[in-house]
Amino acid sequence: MKAGFDRTGLLLIVLSAGLAIVMLAAACGGGSAETLVIVVQPTSTAQELSSQASELEEFLEDRLDVDVEIRFPTTYAGVIEALRFGHADAAFMGAWPAALANKHAGAEVVLAEVREVTLGEDKTEAPFYFSYWVVPEDSPYDSLEELRGKKVAFSSQLSTSGYVAPVARLVELGLLTPAVGGEADPGEFFSDVFFAGGYAQAWASLKRGQVDVSVIAGDVPAELYREVLDNTRILEEQGPLPSHAVLFSEDLKDPLRSDLLSALMELGEPEHRGLMRRFISGIFVRFEPATTEGHLGSLNGYLEATGLSFTEKIE
DSSP, rough: OEEETTOOOOEOOOHHHHHHHHHHHHHOOHHHHEEEEEEEOOSSOOOHHHHHHHHHHHHHHHHHSSSSEEOOOSHHHHHHHHHHHOOOOOEEOHHHHHHHHHHHHHOOEEEEEEEEEEEETTEEEEEEEEEEEETTTTOOSSSGGTTTEEEESOOOOIIIIIIHHHHHOOOHHHHOOTTTTTTOOGGGGEEEHHHHHHHHHHHHHHHTOOOEEEEEESSOOHHHHHHHTTTTTEEEEEEEEEEEEEEEOTTOOOOOOHHHHHHHTTTSSHHHHHHHHHHHTTEEEEEOOOHHHHHHHHEEEEHHHHHHEEEEEEE
């Protein structure tokens, strides 16, 4: 089964996502001044994140003087629905789900994650990064145009940097044209489109010669990034790409809203940074204030160019 968002903006949630929201509501009774609920998009199992979640709950409770509950809906759609129906006050989300949470739930980006990323050859700290179309060093191809009818490996169909932005680049170059009211389909340009399940897997497919071209992003571990770029040639780049974000429900009001914002900013201090590196991202540095338009503007441009809609499989 699949859960997705159609182009009219109607949020479609099937049984598993709906069950996740019912369970979330029953567990926490929705957000309130006495209980602050934070939902986290699924990146690994709740069991794997539970110990770090408890540590973060304690950190926030010490500073907010309210009960804090961190919940893990089983789908991206479940996170958005929690915000939409008042079952969550805040969320940690990737860029594409964040854009949908703003569109469908009215949630606003308040913080952007500053991470250790690589921009070209330079390692830096930024709330954005770039991704790159790459071919093996000995590849006969010197441009994306020459790859028509060839094989490609993307990291994931849900990836902003590994799919949405690269497809937008194909559209920008005039190599792919979305049907009126439809989505850009890279299968109309490439003979075979493979979703590898991650950048390391996509690189492995390229390295083994199973595909002719792939994509790498500047927010992967530095070792993987260097291995890829040291053995490939860059044909095109796309960006800037927004990092993960923190969103607040429109129902979260001051003083709790401001207090939560301050507490989350404190997580970037050196003595607390390790908690977020274990819980959210291994390259987390700090949060910085952000707005929906400012942080997600480039992504919304890519989505407009491609017409891509968000779809996730529910096991």
